[in-house]
Every structure is written in structure tokens, then in C-alpha cells.
Amino acid sequence: MELSGKTVLLTGGTAGIGREMARQLKEKGAQVILTGRSPDRLAEMEAEGFETIFADLSNAAGVDALLNAWGDRALDILINNAGQLVDHDFRKGSVDPDAADVTIYANLNAPIRLITGLMEQLKARPAAAIVNVTSGLAIAPAARQPVYCATKAGLRFYSLAIREQLKDTNVRVIEALPPVVDTQMNDGNPMKKMPAEECARQIVVAIERDKDEANIGMTKALRVTESISPALARTVTLRF
Incomplete structure (x- = not known):
């Protein structure tokens, strides 16, 4: 797809992979409208010339507010990038089911x-794309992130x-499966991390x-391993 002149709605576009995607898409001539929850980060992206929409996507009301804000505008590319992690590890003690609900x-x-909500606008364009950002953990789960893995597997x-x-x-429906990326979400992860800029690229x-x-x-290697032995792939990722 030629990106110049395309209108893109990018969720979670104020930090990490989303912020880098926004910048790179803009460099290629796309009009990027991004969402986020932090007023300060939204203001920073507005200072870079981006149109922004405040959106809390952890509940139906927040999603509907975003759809209402978008209205009947034309849309070429929808990128579902926003995501959350939740601590859901019974080895540490009790867990909060409400926190899991928000992440799900x-x-x-x-x-x-x-x-x-946006399918008809996408179908109305000559060429359109839905990009769902899942995770390598959608293929095989990590024990310490069961809710996150379940949601990404579901989206896959x-x-x-x-x-x-x-x-x-x-x-066109495109799935992007990042490895562990150097973002705020992975601050406590000791594994080697891919730079967000390269993942976005x-x-x-x-x-x-x-x-x-x-x-x-590393998701490429995980996919190869999973194709040979799903059990081996799970053995590798469950340790993390």
C-alpha cells in the first residue's frame, strides 16, 4: 500500500511502538490521527504536528466516545496498537479480577x-487496512503474563x-507480532529488548x-519453533 495521502487512525500513539509508528507514517506522507490517555503526552504529539484524540479504551464508553469523535470521516488504515499489562501472578499472592477485566x-x-464501528468507512476506500498489533506471546504464553497473553492470542x-x-x-487484515520491545510497558522485563523505532519500522x-x-x-524464531513443536515453543516462553 502506498502510504502517502492515507488517513490513519492509530491507537496508543503517544509512546513506545505507537509513537514511533506515528512519526514514521507521517514521514511517508500519511495523515496520522492518534489516540492516548495522557494529556501531557497528547500535547507533546500535538507539538510535533499530529492531530490527537483523547481515548480511554479500557471500557465501552471510551471506545464509543472515540467512534463518536471520529464520526463519518474517511479512513484508510486502522491500527489497533493500544495495549495494557496487568499483574496477574498467583505466585505473588492474590490477584485483582477487576484489573484483569480492564486489560481484557x-x-x-x-x-x-x-x-x-469503522468497517463501513474502511470498505468505502479503494484500498484499506486493519493492523492489529498482537505479540509473540500470542503464539506461546509466558507464565508471568497470563491475561496479556490470552488477550493477544484472542486478537490473533x-x-x-x-x-x-x-x-x-x-x-487487508495485517497482524504484527512484536518481540519484547524497549517500552515503558517492559521496564521491569530483564530480557533483551528491541528498540521501539526498529519494531515500528x-x-x-x-x-x-x-x-x-x-x-x-525474535518472534520469527518463535514461529519457526512453534511450527516444528508447539510444546517446545511453550516450554521456552513459559519460563519468562
């Missing part, structure tokens, strides 16, 4: 609701299913090349 909504329900399967539904339309290239799936960094 933000990571899985919100992308589904946005895709549903949703992506696979709607890709089949939309195969004869103008809307590979996602943008996948959009340009109309790829169905972008396995990024």
Missing part, C-alpha cells in the same frame, strides 16, 4: 469494537478469522508490502 477490554474488546485468532471473511474485499514496511503477518525480531 483494552487489549481485545476495544479493537473488535473499533473494527466493527480474531485477525485470522476476519482476514478470511474480508479476503474478497478491499480491506518493520510494521510500517509490512503495511507498505501488504503482508498478512509481520513476525518481528
Whole structure:
């Protein structure tokens, strides 16, 4: 897909991978409208020339507010990048089920609701794309992040299913599966981390090349391992 002149709605675009994607898409001539929850970060991105929309995607009201703010504007590319982590480790003691609910909504329900609400605008364009940012952990889970892994696996399967539904339309469904990336979300993760700028670059290239799936960094090796032995892939990731 040629990105110049395209209108992009990018969730979670004020930090990490999302911020880098916003910058790179803008450099390629796309009009990027990004969302976030932090007024300060939104203001920083506005200072860089981006249009922003405040959006809390952890509940239905927040998603509906974003859809209302978008209205009937044309849309070429929807990038579901916003995501949350939640501490859900019984080895540390009791866990908060309400916190899990918020993460499940933000990571899985919100992308589904946005895709549903914006599908007609996407179908109305000559060429359009939905980009769902999942994770290498959508392939095989890590023991310390069960809720996050479950939501990303759910979004992966949703992506696979709607890709089949939309195969004869103008809307391409792209799944991006990052490895551990150097973002605020992974501050406490001791594993080697990919720079957010490089991860974003590979996602943008996948959009340009109309790829169905972008396995990024170590996710490529995990995909190979999983194709040979799903049990081995799980053994590797469950330790982390």
C-alpha cells in the first residue's frame, strides 16, 4: 500500500511502538490521527504536528466516545496498537479480577469494537487496512503474563478469522507480532529488548508490502519453533 495521502487512525500513539509508528507514517506522507490517555503526552504529539484524540479504551464508553469523535470521516488504515499489562501472578499472592477485566477490554474488546464501528468507512476506500498489533506471546504464553497473553492470542485468532471473511474485499487484515520491545510497558522485563523505532519500522514496511503477518525480531524464531513443536515453543516462553 502506498502510504502517502492515507488517513490513519492509530491507537496508543503517544509512546513506545505507537509513537514511533506515528512519526514514521507521517514521514511517508500519511495523515496520522492518534489516540492516548495522557494529556501531557497528547500535547507533546500535538507539538510535533499530529492531530490527537483523547481515548480511554479500557471500557465501552471510551471506545464509543472515540467512534463518536471520529464520526463519518474517511479512513484508510486502522491500527489497533493500544495495549495494557496487568499483574496477574498467583505466585505473588492474590490477584485483582477487576484489573484483569480492564486489560481484557483494552487489549481485545476495544479493537473488535473499533473494527466493527469503522468497517463501513474502511470498505468505502479503494484500498484499506486493519493492523492489529498482537505479540509473540500470542503464539506461546509466558507464565508471568497470563491475561496479556490470552488477550493477544484472542486478537490473533480474531485477525485470522476476519482476514478470511474480508479476503474478497478491499480491506487487508495485517497482524504484527512484536518481540519484547524497549517500552515503558517492559521496564521491569530483564530480557533483551528491541528498540521501539526498529519494531515500528518493520510494521510500517509490512503495511507498505501488504503482508498478512509481520513476525518481528525474535518472534520469527518463535514461529519457526512453534511450527516444528508447539510444546517446545511453550516450554521456552513459559519460563519468562
